Amino acid sequence: MPTAEPNRESHTPGALIYETDASVAQYLEFHYGPPLFGVANFPKACISEAAEHADGRTWQRALDVGCAVGRSSFELARFAATVDACDFSAAFVKACQGLQEAGAVGYAITTEGMLTEPRTASLAEHGLAEVAGRVRFFEADACRLDPALTGYDVVFAGNLIDRLYQPAAFLEGIVGRLVPGGLLMITSPYTWLEEYTPRDRWLGGREVEGTPQSTLTGMQQVLGKTCDLVGRRDIPFVIRETARKHQHTVAEASFWRRR
Numbered sequence: 107m108p109t110a111e112p113n114r115e116s117h118t119p120g121a122l123i124y125e126t127d128a129s130v131a132q133y134l135e136f137h138y139g140p141p142l143f144g145v146a147n148f149p150k151a152c153i154s155e156a157a158e159h160a161d162g163r164t165w166q167r168a169l170d171v172g173c174a175v176g177r178s179s180f181e182l183a184r185f186a187a188t189v190d191a192c193d194f195s196a197a198f199v200k201a202c203q204g205l206q207e208a209g210a211v212g213y214a215i216t217t218e219g220m221l222t223e224p225r226t227a228s229l230a231e232h233g234l235a236e237v238a239g240r241v242r243f244f245e246a247d248a249c250r251l252d253p254a255l256t257g258y259d260v261v262f263a264g265n266l267i268d269r270l271y272q273p274a275a276f277l278e279g280i281v282g283r284l285v286p287g288g289l290l291m292i293t294s295p296y297t298w299l300e301e302y303t304p305r306d307r308w309l310g311g312r313e314v315e316g317t318p319q320s321t322l323t324g325m326q327q328v329l330g331k332t333c334d335l336v337g338r339r340d341i342p343f344v345i346r347e348t349a350r351k352h353q354h355t356v357a358e359a360s361f362w363r364r365r
């Protein structure tokens with residue numbers, strides 16, 4: 107099974123956040139908890155959007171890069187015969203595998219300060235128990251994926267691009283893993299931060315040679331060589347921090363078809 111190759115660069119201060127119990131609990135609640143403030147479940151909404159861009163093609167193989175605790179991977183399994191799902195965080199991948207094996211996993215969400223309350227994430231509750239066996243979860247670095255990971259009909263990279271230490275290298279490498287006509291779906295709120303990505307590698311959100319550059323433009327410069335941009339859409343999400351504090355964000359989804 108492919109695993110992340112040791113690489114000091116990938117251990118950015120930001121990447122370590124995703125190894126904590128608090129992050130695992132926060133993402134389990136985000137992926138499997140109830141909708142908040144009327145905003146639909148983000149990973150489920152993303153994969154529904156991806157399916158609408160399938161353009162009549164049947165998906166055999168799907169790849170979910172930066173899958174976190176796996177909801178989008180299980181949702182992809184409704185549409186694809188097999189799903190490879192990877193994340194750099196060992197704690198996230200362990201949670202995915204635990205959920206897959208047991209069908210449910212317990213966690214504790216923060217209410218206030220040091221106080222928590224118990225919750226359970228369940229695949230059956232979301233109609234995912236029957237398809238869960240189609241997913242293979244493993245640790246991997248999106249910027250250094252194993253060459254064997256190729257031949258995909260669809261690749262989903264949800265809110266990953268602005269958390270990578272080498273986003274352009276990721277984009278350059280990922281397209282070759284799609285079959286011709288395959289779909290790459292990228293979502294991001296484009297919240298670039300130096301704790302994850304050195305500023306000179308940001309794809310947008312900064313001036314390039316004296317001109318303000320958006321991330322979509324930066325992605326187009328890399329992906330436009332091999333892909334057509336076939337759609338864009340805003341997809342909102344809410345992540346709970348405590349019982350009384352939440353992040354409400356709007357990601358942009360872009361859909362790229364390999365020529």
Ligand SMILES: C[S@@+](CC[C@H](N)C(=O)[O-])C[C@H]1O[C@@H](n2cnc3c(N)ncnc32)[C@H](O)[C@@H]1O
Nearest residue numbers: 124172173174193194195246247248264265269
């Ligand atoms: C903002 S979270 C988004 C997770 C999930 N796709 C979602 O939409 O909820 C970013 C994810 O990217 C993962 N990640 C960060 N750097 C990575 C890398 N170099 N390779 C693989 N995954 C990485 C993190 O561990 C985390 O799970």
